[in-house]
Amino acid sequence: MTSQPPTAIEATGLVKSFGDTRAVCGVDLTVRRGTVYGVLGPNGAGKTTTIRMLATLLRPDAGSARIFGHDIVRDAEQVRELVSLTGQLASVDEDLTGHENLVLLGLLLGLKRAEAKARAIELLAAFGLTEASGKLVKHYSGGMRRRLDIAASIVVTPQLMFLDEPTTGLDPRSRNQVWEIIRTLVAGGTTILLCTQYLEEADQLADRIAVIDRGTVIAEGTPAELKASVGSGALRVRLLDPEQRPDAAHVLERELGASHLEPDPAALSAPCADADRGAEAIAELARTGIRVAGFSLGQPSLDEVFLALTGHPAEEPDDEQAIDLQEERAA
Amino acid sequence: MSTQTTRVPTTPPATEEEAAALRKALASTPRPPRASAHQAALAFGWRGMLKVKHVPEQLLDVTISPVMFVLMFTYLLGGAIEGSTSAYLDYILPGVLVMSILFTTVYSGVALNTDLTKGVVDRFRSLPIWRPAPLVGALLGDTVRYFVGGTVIVVLGLALGFRPDAGIGGVLAAMALVIVFAFGLSWVFTTLGLLLRSPNAVMNAGFMGIFPLTFLSNVFVRPETLPDGLEAFVDVNPVSILATASRGLMQGNADGTDILIVLATAAALTAIFAPLTTRLYRRG
Numbered sequence: 001m002t003s004q005p006p007t008a009i010e011a012t013g014l015v016k017s018f019g020d021t022r023a024v025c026g027v028d029l030t031v032r033r034g035t036v037y038g039v040l041g042p043n044g045a046g047k048t049t050t051i052r053m054l055a056t057l058l059r060p061d062a063g064s065a066r067i068f069g070h071d072i073v074r075d076a077e078q079v080r081e082l083v084s085l086t087g088q089l090a091s092v093d094e095d096l097t098g099h100e101n102l103v104l105l106g107l108l109l110g111l112k113r114a115e116a117k118a119r120a121i122e123l124l125a126a127f128g129l130t131e132a133s134g135k136l137v138k139h140y141s142g143g144m145r146r147r148l149d150i151a152a153s154i155v156v157t158p159q160l161m162f163l164d165e166p167t168t169g170l171d172p173r174s175r176n177q178v179w180e181i182i183r184t185l186v187a188g189g190t191t192i193l194l195c196t197q198y199l200e201e202a203d204q205l206a207d208r209i210a211v212i213d214r215g216t217v218i219a220e221g222t223p224a225e226l227k228a229s230v231g232s233g234a235l236r237v238r239l240l241d242p243e244q245r246p247d248a249a250h251v252l253e254r255e256l257g258a259s260h261l262e263p264d265p266a267a268l269s270a271p272c273a274d275a276d277r278g279a280e281a282i283a284e285l286a287r288t289g290i291r292v293a294g295f296s297l298g299q300p301s302l303d304e305v306f307l308a309l310t311g312h313p314a315e316e317p318d319d320e321q322a323i324d325l326q327e328e329r330a331a
Numbered sequence: 332m333s334t335q336t337t338r339v340p341t342t343p344p345a346t347e348e349e350a351a352a353l354r355k356a357l358a359s360t361p362r363p364p365r366a367s368a369h370q371a372a373l374a375f376g377w378r379g380m381l382k383v384k385h386v387p388e389q390l391l392d393v394t395i396s397p398v399m400f401v402l403m404f405t406y407l408l409g410g411a412i413e414g415s416t417s418a419y420l421d422y423i424l425p426g427v428l429v430m431s432i433l434f435t436t437v438y439s440g441v442a443l444n445t446d447l448t449k450g451v452v453d454r455f456r457s458l459p460i461w462r463p464a465p466l467v468g469a470l471l472g473d474t475v476r477y478f479v480g481g482t483v484i485v486v487l488g489l490a491l492g493f494r495p496d497a498g499i500g501g502v503l504a505a506m507a508l509v510i511v512f513a514f515g516l517s518w519v520f521t522t523l524g525l526l527l528r529s530p531n532a533v534m535n536a537g538f539m540g541i542f543p544l545t546f547l548s549n550v551f552v553r554p555e556t557l558p559d560g561l562e563a564f565v566d567v568n569p570v571s572i573l574a575t576a577s578r579g580l581m582q583g584n585a586d587g588t589d590i591l592i593v594l595a596t597a598a599a600l601t602a603i604f605a606p607l608t609t610r611l612y613r614r615g
Contacts, residue, residue, distance in 0.1 A: 055457045059614075080459040081362070089450030095382050107374035108460055110363035119360075126356030128349070136385060152454065157360050181353070188357050 005069045008033040008160050008191040009054060013063030016049050023049040025215040026063065031208075033068070033159075036182070036192045038206030040199065040306075046215040047195040048088055051162045054193070055085045067160060084158035088165050090145045091152065094138040098129050098148050101137060102155055109156045116155075123151040127181070143174025150181055160191045167201060179204060199306065213310045226305050233298060234260075235272040235281060240291040242266040248290050255281040272297060368461035375468020380475065392438060393480030397431040401487050404551065412552060417492050424488040425505060425577040426550035429570060431484060432477045432513045433545055437537035439473050440520030444530045456613060463609040470517055477513050481506040497583035505580040508593055512573050515597030518604035525611035550574050569596045 009031035016024040024046040031037040039047050052058040054065055056076040064071065070078040085091060092101045099120050106116025124133045127147040132140060137148065146166060153161055163182070167175040182205055186192060196202050202209050203223045211219040211226070219226055235256065239248055242265040252259040252270040256277065259270045272278045278297045285292055366374070383389050404423055409416030443466070446452055455465050485493075485502055495502055520537050527533050547561065548570040554562045565571050573593050579585030 052453075055453075057453060057456055077459055080457055081365070083457065085454060085457045087450045087453045089453070091450040091454035093378070093451045094449065095385060096378070097385075100381055104374055104378055105454075105458075107377075108366055108371055108455075108458055108464075110366040110370070112363075115363070122352075122356050126349075126353045154357060156362050157357070181357075184353055184357050188354075 006033055007031070007066075007068075008035075009037070009065065009067055009193065011050075011054065011063070011065035014050060014053055014060050014065060015062040016046075016053060016058060016060055022215055024053070024060075027212070027215070027217055029065075029210060029217070031191060031193060033191045034186070034189055035207040036186055036194055036205050038202035038209040039193065039195045039212055040197070040202045040209050041195075041212035042197055045212045047197075047212060048164055050212070051085070051164050051193065051195055055083055055162050056080055057085075082159040083162060084153040084160075085162045086146075086149050086153045086164060086166060088168070090137075090149045092137050092145065092149050095136065097134050097136055098124060098140070098144075099133040101148065101152055105152050105155045111156075119155055123155065127151045128177075141174075143170050143177065146170060146174065146178055147181070150178065154185070154190075157188075158190060160193065161185065162193050162195075164195045165197065166194070167196070167198065175201075211306065211309055219305075219309050229305075233271070233273050234269045235278045235295065235297050236262070236267065236269045237282070237285070237295045238264070238267045238293045240266070240293045244290045247288065248285060251285050251288055251290065252281055255284050266293070366460055368464065371460040371464035372468040372471060375465050376471040376475075377468075379469055379472020383472075383476070390476065390479060393431070393435055393476045394483050396434070397427065397480050397484045398487055400427050400431055401484055401491070405491065408551060420488065420491055420493045421582070422553075422578070423551065424484065424493045425581055426574045428481055428484045428506070429509055429574045429577055430545045430550050431480055432509050433516060433541055433570065434538075435473070435477060435480060436513050436517040437520050437534065437541055439470060439517040440522075440524030440533045440537055441530045442473075443469065443521050443524035444527065444533045447525070462613060463605060466521055466605070466608055466612060470514055470521070473517060474510050474514060477510045478506065481509065495581040495583075497581055501581045501583055505577040508580065508590065509573065509577055512569075512593050512597045515600035518601055518608055521608045522604045522611065525608060544568065544570050548574060569593065572596075 007030060009029055011027060011029040014024055014027040015022070027046070027050050029037070029039075029050075039050065041047050049058065053060045054067065054072060056072055056079050059073060064073070066072070067079045068082055070082070072079055092098075093104070096104065102120035102123055103113075103116045106119050107113065111119060121130075121133075124130050127150070129144060129148060129151070132144055137145060140148065150163075150166065166182070167178050170178065179201075182192060182194070192205075194202070194205060206223065208220070208222055209226060210217045219229070221229070235252070237248065237252070239245060245261065245266065245268055249259040249261065249268055252268065256270040256272050259268055261268050270281070272281070275297055282292065282295055401424065404427060405416050405420055408423070409419035413419035413422060446469075452465075485506070497504075519540075520533070523536055524533050527536060548565055548568045550570065554565040554571070557565060569592070572589050576585055576589040576593050579589065
């Protein structure tokens with residue numbers, strides 16, 4: 001392990017087209033071993049195509065990439081011995097049981113039948129799937145399927161794991177479970193390339209993030225760097241009564257110069273670098289009779305980063321974000 | 332970052348044992364030696380068997396259909412072609428065995444095409460295994476289905492009065508020959524399965540090929556009764572040669588040349604279409 005090079009992924013100028021569509025147009029990535037690298041972008045940005053090239057499933061049209069020093073085209077077999085893939089479509093066999101899925105992968109990875117069975121039982125227990133082990137995967141819930149999917153990726157511990165949108169479509173509880181699993185994996189030394197369209201997910205898990213849009217990397221850095229590159233900071237306010245939001249927006253514009261309506265109908269934000277001025281703005285809201293449920297002052301969210309970098313929002317507002325905002329309020 | 336210091340706990344905190352079990356399971360395990368080619372292929376064969384176990388209806392095409400074929404053709408054509416159903420049975424039974432099993436090979440392509448729409452294929456393709464293993468394994472699983480179908484036909488034939496002169500050994504040899512040929516032919520349909528867009532398209536194209544190939548053979552009628560041009564085609568049709576060889580093996584008068592031609596055809600089909608299928612499968 002110590003003889004491995006410090007760089008897990010080194011990709012330069014990766015290009016892939018499908019017919020007339022250029023899905024990936026020159027992606028460069030450098031991922032240090034033992035870290036989580038987030039690839040963040042909306043649907044269709046080229047994330048999955050990039051992952052499929054790095055996992056040796058697609059041959060790049062141009063450019064090259066090395067996984068722990070092995071070329072993804074020339075040394076594809078060596079690369080396959082180091083990586084595992086958890087695809088966007090759950091990469092498990094729906095027509096088999098959870099136990100059978102894991103035993104099958106154990107056998108394919110070279111375990112003896114008894115070892116494969118023991119490993120399957122161990123993983124099912126660790127991922128809370130013991131009761132469901134004899135059930136066909138097509139009857140699993142989304143969260144159970146994702147956990148099995150990740151378990152299938154670590155039947156034999158990979159050096160590098162590709163996770164393609166591991167929490168898309170999961171409820172918050174299942175999502176947090178998946179996050180815990182990812183954190184434990186990283187603590188154990190596995191490098192992870194995490195594709196996500198959830199800004200919060202990248203912020204929570206990734207050491208570095210590449211923001212990808214229309215097939216190219218448009219920004220790269222730590223979450224803090226990305227936020228700092230966009231602007232100073234923001235005051236976020238959540239109201240008790242969404243009806244009062246237009247009035248609150250007026251007050252914030254008067255006090256801080258601008259305001260921005262958040263996806264949550266009761267929330268809004270305003271640029272604010274100075275805590276004192278933020279406090280005054282809150283006090284002014286109270287004086288004009290606007291009831292505030294909570295507020296926070298901090299760096300801009302990755303949502304704002306994405307908007308600033310691309311000129312268009314990263315995703316449609318959905319329930320997920322509303323939950324995020326509620327959670328933020330508790331901060 | 333100050334906006335995200337604490338979170339509303341949406342997951343009940345895991346117990347210490349659960350957390351420890353997770354850490355232990357995730358602890359780095361030494362990588363076992365790479366699976367050998369036959370170990371990987373057998374694992375995929377096992378996968379095929381498990382699918383049959385969970386959805387036994389999949390065996391309908393190798394159980395009910397052959398029974399139908401034997402009964403239908405024996406009683407429909409027997410009197411007209413050979414004068415009596417019992418006389419015809421000796422001729423048609425090896426033929427129906429050939430036809431039923433060759434029909435089943437189309438399903439290998441259909442099953443592969445269905446598989447491709449699922450995410451699990453991406454995982455298989457990213458594993459460090461012998462490249463043709465998923466395909467060879469699936470076809471090995473299919474040969475078990477062929478064997479089941481063949482057994483059904485022979486047992487039914489015996490019940491109807493079919494008496495092969497070469498006994499059980501001859502019947503098994505004939506079945507083995509048909510299965511080897513079917514293995515070779517199924518590579519054609521797996522290639523088709525990777526080239527066409529939907530399982531239905533594979534099914535239609537497959538049967539468009541297999542129907543003329545089986546009906547324009549000596550499976551049902553003696554070629555001497557056919558118009559000249561058709562007879563010439565029927566005589567060189569590998570399905571005819573396979574049917575003749577199977578009859579010969581069951582009756583104890585097989586022609587070695589026929590058997591060799593069948594084996595060579597199966598080998599040629601495999602040599603051409605197995606690498607083609609493997610390349611298409613890897614390309615994704």
